[in-house]
Amino acid sequence: MTSYFVINIETFSSLMNNIVTHFLLAFALFCSSQASAEWGINTYNPVSISESAQKIAADIKQLPEQHFFSNNEYRQVKELMSRTLFEQNKQLKTLEDSLVNYRNDATDKNWAKVEQNHRSLTSLNVSKEKLLLLSDTKTRDQLTGFGPRGVTQFYSELRITKQNIQYYIHYQLRSFKKLLSDLAISPVPMISVLFKVLCIMFIFNWWMRNSDRLIHDFKVSKLKSTSNPSLLIRTIWYCSRAHKAIAYLLLITATLRIISTLPSLQHLIFLEIFTWWILGGSIAVSFILEFAFRNSKHNKKENIALRLSTIRRYVWGIIVAGVILQISSRTLGQGTIYAWINSFVALFFVLLTIISLKQWNNTIFSRIDRFETYPISVQWAIRNKDSMFMSIPATACCAAWLIGRTLQHLVLSTLSQYAAFSHALAYLFRIEVAKQTEVSREQSNLVRVKGPLAFDYIAPGSEESELIEDYAKDEIISLSRYLLTDSPAVCVLSGERGVGTTTVLKRILNKTKNAVPIYINCPYDGYAALLPELAQLLGLDAESSEKDILQHLRNSEQCYLIAFDNAQRLVKPKVNGLVELMKLTNLLRRARKSHRVVLSIDKSSWRFIDRARGERLLFDLVTFMPKWTEKEIGQLLDSRIVKENNVNTISFDGLVLPRQWDEDNLSDEERAKNGFYRILWDYSDGNPTVALRFFRLSLFRDKDTDAILVRLFRAPQSDDLETMPKPMLAVLRSIVQLEVASPEDLCDCSRLSIAEVISTLRYFQSRGYIEWNDEKARISDHWYRHITNVLHRQHLLVK
Numbered sequence: 001m002t003s004y005f006v007i008n009i010e011t012f013s014s015l016m017n018n019i020v021t022h023f024l025l026a027f028a029l030f031c032s033s034q035a036s037a038e039w040g041i042n043t044y045n046p047v048s049i050s051e052s053a054q055k056i057a058a059d060i061k062q063l064p065e066q067h068f069f070s071n072n073e074y075r076q077v078k079e080l081m082s083r084t085l086f087e088q089n090k091q092l093k094t095l096e097d098s099l100v101n102y103r104n105d106a107t108d109k110n111w112a113k114v115e116q117n118h119r120s121l122t123s124l125n126v127s128k129e130k131l132l133l134l135s136d137t138k139t140r141d142q143l144t145g146f147g148p149r150g151v152t153q154f155y156s157e158l159r160i161t162k163q164n165i166q167y168y169i170h171y172q173l174r175s176f177k178k179l180l181s182d183l184a185i186s187p188v189p190m191i192s193v194l195f196k197v198l199c200i201m202f203i204f205n206w207w208m209r210n211s212d213r214l215i216h217d218f219k220v221s222k223l224k225s226t227s228n229p230s231l232l233i234r235t236i237w238y239c240s241r242a243h244k245a246i247a248y249l250l251l252i253t254a255t256l257r258i259i260s261t262l263p264s265l266q267h268l269i270f271l272e273i274f275t276w277w278i279l280g281g282s283i284a285v286s287f288i289l290e291f292a293f294r295n296s297k298h299n300k301k302e303n304i305a306l307r308l309s310t311i312r313r314y315v316w317g318i319i320v321a322g323v324i325l326q327i328s329s330r331t332l333g334q335g336t337i338y339a340w341i342n343s344f345v346a347l348f349f350v351l352l353t354i355i356s357l358k359q360w361n362n363t364i365f366s367r368i369d370r371f372e373t374y375p376i377s378v379q380w381a382i383r384n385k386d387s388m389f390m391s392i393p394a395t396a397c398c399a400a401w402l403i404g405r406t407l408q409h410l411v412l413s414t415l416s417q418y419a420a421f422s423h424a425l426a427y428l429f430r431i432e433v434a435k436q437t438e439v440s441r442e443q444s445n446l447v448r449v450k451g452p453l454a455f456d457y458i459a460p461g462s463e464e465s466e467l468i469e470d471y472a473k474d475e476i477i478s479l480s481r482y483l484l485t486d487s488p489a490v491c492v493l494s495g496e497r498g499v500g501t502t503t504v505l506k507r508i509l510n511k512t513k514n515a516v517p518i519y520i521n522c523p524y525d526g527y528a529a530l531l532p533e534l535a536q537l538l539g540l541d542a543e544s545s546e547k548d549i550l551q552h553l554r555n556s557e558q559c560y561l562i563a564f565d566n567a568q569r570l571v572k573p574k575v576n577g578l579v580e581l582m583k584l585t586n587l588l589r590r591a592r593k594s595h596r597v598v599l600s601i602d603k604s605s606w607r608f609i610d611r612a613r614g615e616r617l618l619f620d621l622v623t624f625m626p627k628w629t630e631k632e633i634g635q636l637l638d639s640r641i642v643k644e645n646n647v648n649t650i651s652f653d654g655l656v657l658p659r660q661w662d663e664d665n666l667s668d669e670e671r672a673k674n675g676f677y678r679i680l681w682d683y684s685d686g687n688p689t690v691a692l693r694f695f696r697l698s699l700f701r702d703k704d705t706d707a708i709l710v711r712l713f714r715a716p717q718s719d720d721l722e723t724m725p726k727p728m729l730a731v732l733r734s735i736v737q738l739e740v741a742s743p744e745d746l747c748d749c750s751r752l753s754i755a756e757v758i759s760t761l762r763y764f765q766s767r768g769y770i771e772w773n774d775e776k777a778r779i780s781d782h783w784y785r786h787i788t789n790v791l792h793r794q795h796l797l798v799k
Contacts, residue, residue: 050120052087056080056127066134074136081131081139088124089156095121095163102170111174118167121160125333132335144339153336161332175263189262196258204251208244215240242283249279273326281319288315303363310356317352321345357395361385364398375401446700449708454696457649457708459640461692466639471632472504475623479508482621483561483596486514490588491598494606495625497739497784498689501600504625505563508598515561515596522569524740524776527580530570534562546587553591561596562588566739568605573737574749578612604737607798627686634677636688637695650699650708652676676710683715683785690785716783718767721790727752731760732769732779732787733796740776 059080063073095117102110132140142149183190218240222233229237239246252275260268289308325345328338365385368378378401381394449457459465475493482489495501509517518537523529535544538552538560553560570580588597601609603624628636642649655672676698684690698713721729727750734749735741741749746757761777764770769787770777779787791797 048116049123050087050091050116052083053091053120053123053127056084056087057123060127060130060134063134069134077131077134077136078139081128081135081143084124084128084131085153085156088121088128088160091117091121091124092156092160092163095167099163099166099170111170114167114170118164121163125160125335129334144336146340150336150340154340157332157335157337161337164331175265179262179265193258193262197255200251200254200258204247207247211243211247215243242286245279245283245286249275249283252279273330274323277319277323277326281315281322285312285315285319306359306363310359313352313356317349321348353396354392357392357399360399361391361395364395364402367402368398377401445703446709446711447703448697449699449701454699457642457699458637458692458696459642461640467503467507468632468635468639471500471628472625475625476504476507478621478623479598480511483508483598484511484514485596486559486594488591488594489596489620490585491596491621491623492606492619493598493600493623493625494603495600496603496687496788498687499625499628500688501625502565505565505598505600509561509563512561515559518560518562519565520562521565522567524569526570527583530584546583550587550590553588553593553595556593559594559596562598564597564599566602567599568602568737568739571601571605571609571737572745572749573605573608573734577749578609581609602737602739604733604797608737628681628684628688628691629686630678630681633681633684633686633688633691634674637677637680637691640692640695650710652710655710655712672710676712679712685785685789687785689781693781716786718786720767721787726794727756728760728763729791729794729796731757732764733791735770735777735779736788736791736797740773740778742776746777 063076069077095114098110098114098117102114132143135143143153144150219237223229223237253272256268256272256275260266288311324341325338328341332338365382368374368382377397381397384390384394385398387394479491479493482491493501493504506519509519520530520533520537523533531544531546531549532542535549536542538549540548540552544552564584567581567584570584571577588595606622652669652672655676680691680695683694694713694715698710700709700711701707702709730750731746731752734746738745738749743754743757743761746752746761747754750757752760761770764777765772768780769783771780772778788797
């Protein structure tokens with residue numbers, strides 16, 4: 001029993017020694033193979049190519065760049081091409097004989113000859129491709145065309161392909177035998193590949209189980225939380241619609257690349273070509289079709305189906321052609337067979353285009369019939385649309401014109417989103433319209449509609465006026481986050497005169513539900529006149545002091561949302577000019593309750609406040625009213641036109657504007673109206689009050705028909721403002737900032753004497769720059785935009 005136990009112990013010990021020895025040997029082989037791969041060490045002697053193939057390759061390298069070629073170099077290329085073709089046929093016969101010898105006697109020595117001949121033939125094929133690129137057009141066409149030499153080369157490349165296939169079959173069989181022998185020695189590389197594949201499969205399975213939840217979380221956190229997500233976020237969300245197909249594509253690609261690292265399975269990498277072209281192409285088809293459908297949803301169902309089917313045919317045709325060309329390029333090279341395949345692919349797309357044009361014939365010409373004017377080429381196409389031989393070219397001509405027109409529309413629509421482009425376009429329009437207007441006024445009997453009569457055709461603003469809901473939407477949302485909550489806040493809304501700050505304040509007050517809304521239009525007399533109005537609105541006596549108002553705000557059970565409109569009337573652009581504004585803000589901050597306050601301050605005055613106080617004057621939010629866009633100005637002007645029996649009382653007939661690319665489907669009057677609105681938007685610089693005023697100044701009455709016609713207004717022009725001395729411009733700036741100003745206020749702000757100020761004001765009044773309101777000067781509405789533009793160019797005012 002003891003001896004048996006000893007024998008088993010010895011047997012087990014020897015077995016463990018053998019296992020450990022084999023394991024260490026396998027590990028050493030694996031490490032050496034990895035090191036060889038890393039350092040580029042070959043474990044076998046490299047097989048050299050033939051001397052003739054090496055000589056041809058060396059001669060090609062010595063050639064200069066093709067753009068430096070002379071006739072001598074082109075002759076040299078022809079000689080090298082003849083040598084290459086001769087050596088290629090010779091080497092092909094040698095490879096055939098070596099393959100026959102290897103099939104009869106499968107030894108390593110015979111296989112080394114096969115590899116040497118195959119590599120020599122491959123080198124000659126590469127040399128032939130380079131020489132084809134360097135050859136002149138005539139030689140290249142002879143060798144790759146359908147003539148006698150091209151057919152000869154075609155059969156030659158077929159023979160080469162046949163021998164290459166036989167070589168790869170034998171090579172793969174030897175590789176499999178080597179793989180089996182390597183596995184018997186060391187299975188570690190195979191185990192490593194399997195481990196990597198299993199990791200990839202684990203990641204893939206995890207994604208397939210959790211993808212729906214992750215995509216939903218991404219939608220909630222990145223898309224629904226913001227109104228304007230970035231382009232990257234929108235792209236990720238769009239790609240997530242095909243996340244499963246993309247996951248399969250990545251899985252197959254990663255798996256093939258890992259498996260192809262094994263020496264015997266490296267040719268599996270060719271399957272990646274099919275994977276990316278077919279599976280990736282199907283994903284691209286899905287995206288393209290969905291994009292086309294989303295942009296075609298307003299068309300007829302027949303047109304949508306025809307468009308989608310055409311896109312599907314072309315995309316799948318490109319995918320099939322790409323697979324064929326890439327496989328032929330990597331296996332056959334870019335020789336005669338590749339050129340023939342390329343020609344047949346081009347012929348295929350020509351036939352596909354002819355079929356598509358046949359199907360689109362009726363649709364294209366029905367769209368052409370909707371236009372009133374078109375070029376001569378389209379007129380020729382319409383005359384030949386039913387011709388047997390010319391219908392296809394005619395359809396192609398009309399299709400090209402429609403595509404070009406669509407691209408023009410897209411370009412113009414994209415550029416119109418930039419204010420600079422729209423301003424430049426409006427400036428050109430204004431010049432053209434001004435020329436036509438001067439001629440029409442000389443030849444017609446038009447008289448301008450003056451004074452209050454203009455309001456009978458373009459209504460003034462009122463509480464019942466139509467609101468432009470899209471204007472200042474972001475600014476209203478920002479203010480609402482502070483003013484419509486239960487926390488105290490003091491905010492500032494700054495904007496140019498006439499831009500609509502009062503309307504925005506009242507819209508916010510109308511939304512208030514958890515506070516008592518109070519609207520106060522600050523009086524011209526400043527803080528002393530403001531306190532009685534505030535006291536009365538709070539339910540106190542008009543004689544209440546500042547202390548009484550503060551005590552009421554502290555003890556009130558109700559919260560107030562107070563909107564102070566035109567708070568710039570509490571500001572004087574001079575030393576200590578912020579005293580009254582500081583008194584008001586200190587009063588409101590000492591209330592200690594959750595009262596909310598918003599102050600509307602003119603933008604020109606706010607710049608003075610910001611520079612005077614800087615960071616010391618703290619508000620919870622300062623937001624600026626944006627300029628009105630061209631679309632918003634157009635909507636406002638349309639809403640103010642008085643209508644009788646749902647018919648406009650004014651007409652744009654006779655107002656000729658240059659035709660735009662995106663307005664081919666509009667009538668002449670609609671085109672004129674849109675162009676005129678663009679001119680008004682450009683001149684007003686996004687100020688609706690200025691646009692409305694000059695819209696009224698553009699109304700003319702025809703003496704014969706009594707029709708109210710729109711003609712280009714006369715914009716105020718004055719060179720005196722541009723060359724005016726700086727002290728006089730400073731007086732103008734003070735009037736703009738004060739809104740209304742007495743001579744005494746202007747003396748304090750400009751540091752001029754009372755005599756100089758009065759003389760300057762008389763100069764302004766004689767030219768119509770200012771108006772008088774209770775012995776206070778105010779910039780006239782007619783000159784307001786021109787004056788602010790001049791002050792802005794002189795760096796005296798920020799619009």
